[in-house]
Amino acid sequence: MGCCLNDNSIVIKFSILSFNFDWKNFKIKISYQEKKIMLILEPDHTSSIWITADHHFFHNIIIKYCNRPFSGINEMNKIMIQRWNEKIKPNDEVIHLGDMFCGYKPSGYSWVSNQLNGKKHLIRGNHDRKSDGVWRDRYGFETVQDFLILGDYFFCHYPLLFHPAQTPKQREMIILLKEAFELSKCKYIFHGHSHNTPIKDYPANYYNVGVDMNNFYPINLKEKIIELNWKWRQKKYQKRNIYKNV
Numbered sequence: 001m002g003c004c005l006n007d008n009s010i011v012i013k014f015s016i017l018s019f020n021f022d023w024k025n026f027k028i029k030i031s032y033q034e035k036k037i038m039l040i041l042e043p044d045h046t047s048s049i050w051i052t053a054d055h056h057f058f059h060n061i062i063i064k065y066c067n068r069p070f071s072g073i074n075e076m077n078k079i080m081i082q083r084w085n086e087k088i089k090p091n092d093e094v095i096h097l098g099d100m101f102c103g104y105k106p107s108g109y110s111w112v113s114n115q116l117n118g119k120k121h122l123i124r125g126n127h128d129r130k131s132d133g134v135w136r137d138r139y140g141f142e143t144v145q146d147f148l149i150l151g152d153y154f155f156c157h158y159p160l161l162f163h164p165a166q167t168p169k170q171r172e173m174i175i176l177l178k179e180a181f182e183l184s185k186c187k188y189i190f191h192g193h194s195h196n197t198p199i200k201d202y203p204a205n206y207y208n209v210g211v212d213m214n215n216f217y218p219i220n221l222k223e224k225i226i227e228l229n230w231k232w233r234q235k236k237y238q239k240r241n242i243y244k245n246v
Contacts, residue, residue, distance in 0.1 A: 049093045050118065052218035053125070053157065053192025054210035055080055057112050058103025066195045066212045073103065077112060083216045085117045094118040094218065095148065097192040097209055098125020098157030100139075113139045123147060125157040125193060126170060147177060153225065154186040158193045159206055188228055 056062040057080065060073050070076035088094060100122065101109045113120070121143045122128060122135055132144040147156040160178045162171060181189065188205045196212040207228070209219050 048089070049095065049221040050088050050218040051095045051097065051155070051190055051209045051221050051224070052084075052211060052214075053097035053208075054099045054195055054212060055096075056099055056102045056127070058101060058105045058108060060103065062102065062195075068212070080211065080216050081112065081115050084218060085115075087218050087220070088116070088118040090117050092118045094120045095123065095155060095221070096120060097123045097155060097190065099127045099192060100125075102127040110138055110140075113141075121145075121148075123155055123157055146173075147180060149180075149184045149186060152187040154181050154184055154189045156181075156189065156191055159191045159199060159202075159208070160189060161199065161201075161203075190224075 057077050058073055062068065063070050063072070063076060068076060070079065094116075101112070120141045122141045122145075124144065124146050128135070130139075135141040135144045147154065149155070156177050158170070158174050158177060160174055160181060162174065166174070188207065189203075190207050190209050192208065192210040194208055195210055207224070211217070
């Protein structure tokens with residue numbers, strides 16, 4: 001069911017959906033109801049779902065800020081496009097968790113987006129200030145929203161933690177996202193925003209999908225969910241053994 005949370009200065013668009021995984025194959029099916037968007041997973045043998053964040057195409061400063069191994073924005077853009085397309089096929093679905101572009105060449109944004117395989121869905125980041133219509137009509141994104149809930153998994157741009165460098169608007173957004181996360185009863189958060197900056201007391205159920213932490217490659221959602229569930233089962237088994245030995 002699509003919903004909206006309203007605040008004096010922020011409107012958050014989001015989708016909540018319960019579903020069961022088909023562990024062999026699944027895809028996202030898009031349906032529109034007014035401006036409320038639902039992402040529905042269905043079994044499919046031809047496509048995969050990928051998650052990624054924080055490319056900052058055309059952003060020269062990010063190379064120095066994150067110590068990226070590129071000589072300039074042309075090399076950075078080229079390699080990030082190549083690594084995206086190495087993994088993602090034209091019919092795959094891509095959930096991008098924000099900050100796709102950031103720089104002074106907006107005329108090149110459409111060109112980059114057209115080079116990238118997959119059906120793209122944007123979870124807005126702090127640099128994604130264009131209107132929903134621009135993202136859909138000019139940059140080719142299928143959907144635009146502020147967060148997404150799929151089963152036990154919560155997708156948003158920000159790690160839901162506070163630090164002094166955040167703007168009041170960012171803190172306000174995080175408060176609302178934290179409320180949505182708590183209501184959702186999700187187990188895990190997929191996020192971007194923090195790049196490769198260490199986070200103090202980083203929660204075990206958080207996962208940074210940003211390119212700076214993943215060698216500039218996207219992440220296969222099914223493989224990551226299987227990995228997280230395996231780790232969860234291992235911890236549960238270890239706790240059980242501890243109690244048996246007491």
